[in-house]
Amino acid sequence: MVPDTDLDSQDAALAAEGDSGAFERLYRRHVARIHGLARRMAGPDDADELTQDAFVRAWQKIAQFRGEAAFGSWLYRVAISVILGHRRRLAIHRERTAPEEWNREGRPSHERSSEIGMDFDTAIERLPARARHVFVLHDVEGYKHHEIARMLKITAGTSKSQLHRARMLLRATLA
Amino acid sequence: MTDSADTWRDRLSEYLDEALEDSERSELEEHLEGCEECRETLVELRQVVARAGKLVDAPPARDLWPEIAYRIRETEEGERHESRAGTAEAGSSLAGRHGRSFTFSVPQLAAAAVTLVALSSGIAWQIAGGFSARQAEPAVPVAQAPAQTNLLLASRIANNDYESAIAQLERVLNVGRDRLDSATVRKVEEKLALIDKAIDEARQALSADPSNAYLNRYLVGTMRRKLDLLRRTAALTEL
Known part of the structure; x- marks a missing residue:
């Protein structure tokens, strides 16, 4: 059986030549993970759209994929860039309309819940935005603080403190 | 909780991630021996990290x-x-x-x-x-x-x-x-x-x-x- 990483490399090369069938196979192998990332980072309402955006962007950039890293890692970076770009665009609009911190679209942070027994994914969605992004990238996806700092344009120290904040808030869901 | 406990509690995630210097880790472990609240918090933080690692990525409800x-x-x-x-x-x-x-x-x-x-x-x-x-x-x-x-x-x-x-x-x-x-x-x-x-x-x-x-x-x-x-x-x- 051919490992997925080899299949990815083959299909990425074909997709770079315009083979949409190969790109669809890449989509099928990776959509669950990208959708999970989008849902946790941006919330369920935007997850479908951001997943689509991420794959469209990946198609547009796939000629730049050189195969040094695994295709999944490269795709993940593309998706994170799309998701964070979406977040930044929303933030620009909210600056004028909502002075308080927002945890995700349409929901102010004070609504974040300490409901006992809440579904863990829901609890993640309700974290304040910065803490949520750091938590997902570090504890769910396994990125290092220096990598997260670069992606989110923050310091590694801020990444560490936001991770601790997120974990402390999520303790309430353990009961 | 004392100021000291607050200070160490804020470092528990770094302890968990093995990101503390040796000297800091020793001090924190010394504090943990005498602070039940911090010990409990540490256990809970471990559980949070463990749950994050077990999250399942389900595909979207519809084919995109x-x-x-x-x-x-x-x-x-x-x-x-x-x-x-x-x-x-x-x-x-x-x-x-x-x-x-x-x-x-x-x-x-x-x-x-x-x-x-x-x-x-x-x-x-x-x-x-x-x-x-x-x-x-x-x-x-x-x-x-x-x-x-x-x-x-x-x-x-x-x-x-x-x-x-x-x-x-x-x-x-x-x-x-x-x-x-x-x-x-x-x-x-x-x-x-x-x-x-x-x-x-x-x-x-x-x-x-x-x-x-x-x-x-x-x-x-x-x-x-x-x-x-x-x-x-x-x-x-x-x-």
């Missing part, structure tokens, strides 16, 4: 590929369309950027058409609901319809629902226009002008070749882009 395929094709076609100064061309293979030849199989085209029509009718349905529902649902059952029926349906949507949907959205935008910055308004107006131009061109091309399936899809796709742009902009006025 047809829409992705459609958007890719639309993008490629749009770029070519612009580079040829607005000449609309039909075909099932398009030369994209980087010299790529982008091809779709017939089933892929059919799937894209189904999704497109579902989305178009879904958007109209959503508008009728006053933007209250974020999840677009088709107003008519199209998922199992054959491709030809979908094209006819698309035509019906284009002729009947489209104009009223556009009019409704434009009214919403006019009311909420002041809530958008001028740069956004300018950009939206520029995009709308381009889309309107593409719609006019597609309609002209269709008047000469009304049964051309590709041109029909292109027209509906462009109209959907207009709806989508208006819908997104209208949503921004509500932020």
